[in-house]
Each structure stands twice: as structure tokens, then as C-alpha cells.
Amino acid sequence: MTVRGAACIVGAYEHPTRKAPDTSLAQLHAEVALGALADAGLTLRDVDGYFCAGDAPGLGPLSMVDYLNLRVRHVDSTDVGGSSYLLHVSHAAQAIAAGKCDIALITLAGRPRSEGVATGTTARAGNPAQPDVQWEYPYGPTIANMYAMCATRHMHEFGTTSEQLAWIKVAASHHAQHNPHAMLRDVVTVEDVVNSPLVAAPLHRLDCCVISDGGGALVVARPEIARSLKRPVVMLRGAGEAVKGQMGGDVDLTFTGARWSGPRAFAEAGVTPADIRYASIYDSFTITVLMQLEDLGFCEKGQGGRFVADGNLISGVGRLPFNTDGGGLCNNHPSNRGGMTKVIEAVRQLRGEAHPAVQVKDCALALAHGTGGSLGTRHGSATLILERM
């Protein structure tokens, strides 16, 4: 069985809020669900499959299915952090191909900004039963310093520089200036990035993504249903997933799970990185983007620094337009999980509905890639290749 052609993304919606102190988590999930269904021209009654991850309130899918009063015959609450929603698209396609549902709803929402979570700079203990906790938590691993260790090693092995990493933020900021909802809309320079304060060396404040409230949702449906709706048809052409850890102590911080999930998606799609016109690349930090671009095959391993420099990721300027909404680096990183917004902007590009200033011409084939967890320890990885029909 393949997911190639098995399902289409028929609805996509990004919540416009970036701060929602007065809206409950469940209501945010419900608002994005309604937004994506309205985008598709469907209603809650049409949904027969529901997908969510650990950001949803309550036990797995139970609370939100009940809150929305869905009548589902298929649920999946696989949680691989920020990459969950890309993986959900693939799992939804599998479920549709297997006849387990016809119209799947995927939701994400969170309020880390209103809740004052020091997301990237505080070590989190996790569940004491998590087997790594006693061996790691006392050392103060945070999201920021673990990704920083990837950057340190990349710089050591390949000569990557802070200025090259900075170009990733610069490109994101060029895109974000056109997004009225983006948290950071000012265009920044390489100097701005490298002169911003160090958070976890060698990563600076502007190497990091934003912390935002909000959410997003997708509707995935059988191709016959997609063709009956009034929206452009965005088909899933290939998908890959992977989990990477410390490999029993053979720690290798120079690559990400994209090295495994990427080729799986490309093989299923029957295309190569050179065919991709637009890429949504998970951007918790600048280094995240650089390593994933290498691992997905957009450039050779170790050449990421050169690849991203000089505006190569800026739409209309460079070879590979990326994160044209401004990405997690400038626009939005709801619930500290950037995978959902990666898919949404890829859908906008394929439909020709991105902002005109950043819309890629004749965008027929796009890639969306997500990472969840920590590149420095253990993470999920999911790659989607999407095609405008």
C-alpha cells in the first residue's frame, strides 16, 4: 500500500491570534477545526476521523471528540512533538486508503505565551519514568542548548558560521514583512542576528523561533471528495517518518531524522529535491533548518551554510523559497509545535494563495518537513511531498 494519491488536503486554517489569554485550549482547538472545515466547505458532521497530539487537552483524542461532538470511526493521537501534524497527514492518508475514514480532521493549539512558559531556556524534568531523565535532566538540558550543541558540532566539522545561520533568519524576516499576523515583521540583517544576545552559545536570540499562542488545523479527504469540493486539489504524493535518538551512545549530532524520513518520502513520490518548488522546513532554530536542508538532499552534507547564504531561501531571490509565511522564526510557533504551520503554508503555496509578494510561480510540487522533540537528544521526523493537481 502507498499513500501516493490516496488522499488530499482539502482544508487548511491558521488561527490569526498570537496571544490568547482569554481563550481556553479546547476553544482554540475548536476554532481552528471550524476554520479548516469552512475552508474546505465541510462541516463538523462530515468528519469521520480525528487526529491530535499531546497539545490537545485531556486523554488523547477523547476530550476534543467529545467537545466538538464528533462522530468518528477512526482516531489517532500519535505524539511526536512538533512533527506530529505532518505525520498525522500521512496516517490520515493511510486510514483513508484502508477505508477506515473518508474525511479526517487534524488540530493543533496551544497557549505557551499566555501561560508564560520559558519554552526554550528551562530544563523540563518530564515524567520520572522516562528512562533518560536521571541521566540528563540534572545537567540542565534545554531546547536551546541542545540545538546549540548541534550547531557547535556542525561548525566544528564543516566550518559553518554564525553568519551563515543568520541568513536563515534574514530570509524568514523578508517573508514575514508581508504577513500581517506575523509576530516579528521587521526585516533583519545578518549583523542584527549575530549581534543579538547569546541564548545558548553559539545560538543568539534571533537564531530562535518565536513563542506564540494559537493553532491550526487541516482536513484530509479521499480524492473523490476533494474533487467534489470547490477548492484547488492538493494531493499527498509521498510521506516519510523516522525517530532518531542517541543510538545507544553513538551520539551523532551532525544529522537529523530527515536523513531517513526524507528519502522515504521522495521515493514514494517518485521525485527528487531538484523538483521541489517550495519547502516548508521546521525552524525552531536556524540550525534546525540548515541541518534538515542537508538531510533532505537540497545540498550536500556540510554545505548547508553555503546553501542558505546570500538570500538563497528568499522567495523571488533564491533557488529554494522556504517558509514564506515567516515560519516559526518570525511568524508563529503555536504550542511550541511548528509542524502544523509548515503544512498550512505549503498548502497556500500550492493553491496560489500565499501572499503575492512571496508566492512561488507555478508552484506545483512542495515539501513540508517537521521535527519534534530535540535534535540534541531524541526527535521525531516527518516529511510530506504535496502536489497541486
Next chain:
Amino acid sequence: MAGRSIPFSPASPDSAPFWQAAGEGRLLLRRCEACKRVHWYPRPICPHCGGATAWEEASGRGTIYSHSVMRRAPEPYAIAYVRLEEGTTMMTNIVDCDFDAIHVGQPVRVVFVPRDGAPPMPMFTPEAAA
């Protein structure tokens, strides 16, 4: 050591010998009885082959694989992965040194840093500073 207070995290039933040895200033790791490889973090089932593993004492020497100084913290601290001489890599802190001089490939040796209400944590310090 002054500075950052080290958070407590509970031991698991299988790790008691490690923490007892840490209290005596000895670093233990586990080696597989089947494939003979060491691994990290310690577990009774070998992550390389599924075989049974046993404790052995490590030399306490290694080199820095990667590192980051956490600047946005009440008290800056250095986190690192250290590749032990025995051939496995552990997360740790680098202590008692100039943070700006920490570098990949730097030889380090284990020190045991006390913490309140729990056995000391194995951390590493540059060999030259020892």
C-alpha cells in the same frame, strides 16, 4: 562548586549501583555480555543487540564531542556531550574552567559534584586544569 543548583531526579530500580559508586567517586558504565559493546545511558538490556549487560568501572577520561554555554540562565553553565575513552558518549556538564575556552576535542576527566539530597553527579573538567 558554586553556581547552579543541580536539580534532583529520582533513580530507577536498576541504577542504584551507579549512584552508590558515584558517591564513592567512581564512574560506572554498562557493557554487553553478548556483543561486548558499551553504551550510554546505562540500561540492563543492550541497545546495540538486546543482550544482558553488566556494570564496569570507566576510566573517567574522555574528550568533548560538543558543548554549549547556556547564557540565558540565572547562572551560566556549560552542557556537553563527552565521548568516553571506552567508546560511548554521555551528556554532562563541564565545570571548574573558563567557559570561553571549552572546545570540541578537548580532553576532560570526571569529577563528582555534590548536590542536596541525592548522590553527586558525574561532571567533567579539562585535563589541563586538573
